[in-house]
Amino acid sequence: MATQSTTPHDADWRRAFLAREARIRALPEIDQDLVRLGQLPHLGRWLEQVRATGGCAAPIYLSGHTTTFDTATGGVLRHYSTEDEPGGRLAVRCRNRRATRCGPCSREYVGDTFQLVRAGLTGGKGIPETVRDHPRLFVTLTAPSFGPVHRAGTCHSVSRTACEHGSPRGCGQQHGDSDDCIGQPLCPHCYDYTGHVLWNAAAPSLWKAFRDNLYHHLAARAGVGRTAVRGLLRISAAKVAEYQKRGAVHFHAVIRLDGPTGPDSAPPAWATAVLLADAVRTAAAAIALAPPDSAAIGDIRLRFGSQLDIHELSSGDGGRITDEAVAAYVAKYTSKSVESAGAVDRRLTSLAEIRALRVTEHARALIATAWHLGGLPELEHLRLRAWAHMLGYRGHCLTKTRAYSTTYGQLRADRAEHARALAGSHDLFTDWDDGTVTDAVWRFVGQGHSPAEKLIATGIAEDLAASRDIAAELARDRHDGPFRR
Template sequence: MRQLPPTERDFVRLGEMPDLGRWLEQIRTTGGCAEPVYLAGHTTMVDPDTGEVLRHYSTATEPGGRLAVRCRNRRASRCAPCSREHSGDTFHLVRSGLVGGKGVPETVRTHPRLFVTLTAPSFGPVHRAGDCHPARRRRCEHGGCQGCGRTHLEADPLVGQPLCSDCYEYPGHVLWNAMAPALWKAFRDNLYHHLAAGAGVGRSEVRTLVRVSAAKVAEYQKRGAVHFHAVIRLDGPDGPTTPPPPWAAEDLLLEAVRSAAAAVALPCPDSMASGGGRLGFGAQLDVHLLIKGGGGHISDDAVAAYVAKYTSKSVEAAGAVDRRIESLAEIQALRVSPHVRALITTAWRLGGLPELQHLRLRAWAHMLGYRGHCLTKTRAYSTTYGQLRAARVEHACGLYADWDDGTVAEGAWRFVGTGHTPAEALVAAGIAEDLATNREIVRAEQAGGRP
């Protein structure tokens, strides 16, 4: 008898499951998560006054005695369904800080608000989309061309690659990425100082009069350098519930952002490989004023959608990999461009230097040295991911939403596994695709068009 291939045998096993329907229901509940986490345990909801058991749930009756939950990975390259949910949460998190809602008063619309992009400096000329660097007869000291003269499309693999890899400052690039979170903090601190100087108040006094609330997302450029997109809002001393003082107006904030960004200058980590010097932001700084009602400027929803889009992306946008690297031999085997390989190799090499151990560059070599979170925000900017997830669970379990806050939950849970078998992965991918198609149909119908 011919033996079936492994995936077909797995489909047979899956089809013979007595509780296949319930397993499919679990996978639909996770949205077709590509890498679900399986848990085993139980939860009992008890009224503390009467001792009455209001609800009891156990995975003992579930398929395999376990329950599938989302992996919650934000990267679309890892799990598209969870990435989409994370992007949706980010949209509401950012939007509520712009227009109110989710516990933020609508009066924040009247506060001074900016959308700012902070970029990295140049580490050497790279090919760029559109008209590239003009062709020149002169060559660099390594014999490479100092110009290109061509017009590149956005998808051209040459975009972001150095004109001369020998001239490119790879150590400076990696160390800038590693220091980017510290540069952002220095910018925020500078912003208070420059607001104080512009308003004529003391540096220590300004923090008692105004609060800078912000949310920022990190994006990788094609060249592999991180840059930040940030929403910056001025509040009163108690946060979004209080208006900023009259002197804290849009013009002052605009000027303070520009001067604060230009003033950032942190010492480069002490190393022979770093070449010394100081680190700061690049000369390219985009600042957009957000005005209530639009007024021809970029809209609040567009800003929230723009920031949310980048939380689903990571270093793969620069052509790198989204997993940690364990050895130098693994770097040589990666299917990446020579530029990305050079950046990863540089991070690995610098990570072996004793004076740079605190940067943990080898652990973050796959991220080209960047160690920060994808999205960060100040405490008072808006809601949190945890609060958004809790609200979604309460909405999904609306039957129990009216229980008294004094209800006691008793339970015990343990991790029992993760991921799919080959057949399960194909079924989950089909479920995720069906859900995506249904969303597109609903969106088209709501827009009055055809799917």
């Protein structure tokens, strides 16, 4: 974490501040707050802090100091304290990945995800470029059907028959991509809400079973044992979870075969992309997990859906799908969450709250089912009440195997290093190099903006966003992404 080193005159900042103030003066309720802000003795420094957080929507305020000593002489090399900062505190980013919570931090997260996924495909960030020549696939694993739902394009063909609840079994319409009915069941009473919620809850286990199974299926193809195959190759992967409109989780995954020591070694010659694709197909199809033992659950098996998309990523220029497009496609999902399925972005505390939510009846039924199942003692371990707002899914948005690529932490450290090199500014939390020791004491003193601060931070975030490279990189993939679904 570095503070901004540029110190433009306070007068410049004040002019910029007044220009912004003029833009927003139409809002009387924040007038007083603006006046207060305008009278801050260190307004320029405060604006600098906001810029340093990228205009974060909910910055965390810290108070404290950091002092770096020379270990040999004991002399103080650097000292920084928030004593001289506005309000005696320093703002740092909230680092929330959700666009609904913080636009600037989610954009940074998307950018980091892009770098992380791309490094695993093309090398860089400590990964050798030879990974390009390893077998690499882009795979989408889906959930099965829990009952027919309206779908974009040609919906279910019109039917003269009705279900036992009197709902027509077909639809016959053409739905546009943004029609509200997409993902809503043809008959909510026929829809398997229990199966759907349990599937979301089991999705992380299904992914783990898939990875283990993939080793087994590769071993079978190589004619070696299940333990021996891990001495021949490694499966490296990064996957992201996406909520479909119907509220089921999908996984988009980059899967790469490495040699026994990881990205720096080539897999055996027999382990081709075609063989890997075959193994992915059979490994995914073979998974059938038993559900938890409960009278509320019928005789079901938890499986992946039959729709399985596999794209080979070729190393040559002739590849239909570029590595960049895949990285951008995966990255864009990390700023989204369950709200794309029409659910809510916060934990719920009661059935009354669930009844009052402004969501679709389908989302409410999924949330209420999770709440109900979460109250059963035998399903307590699934923590379905805590994750009801996520429709039962409690996994991470993005996971990767250790060897796939670099980490978010490393990307942030690199960025801090870069900022420090540019600005010669302080690092609050880590030692610079050997031969020094840093004494740092930090205390949380608050979070978030006042109304006027929020407006100014938003303006700064907009200015920064306009000049971001990543926007251009992601623009290519603004619509459906590089893959037809």
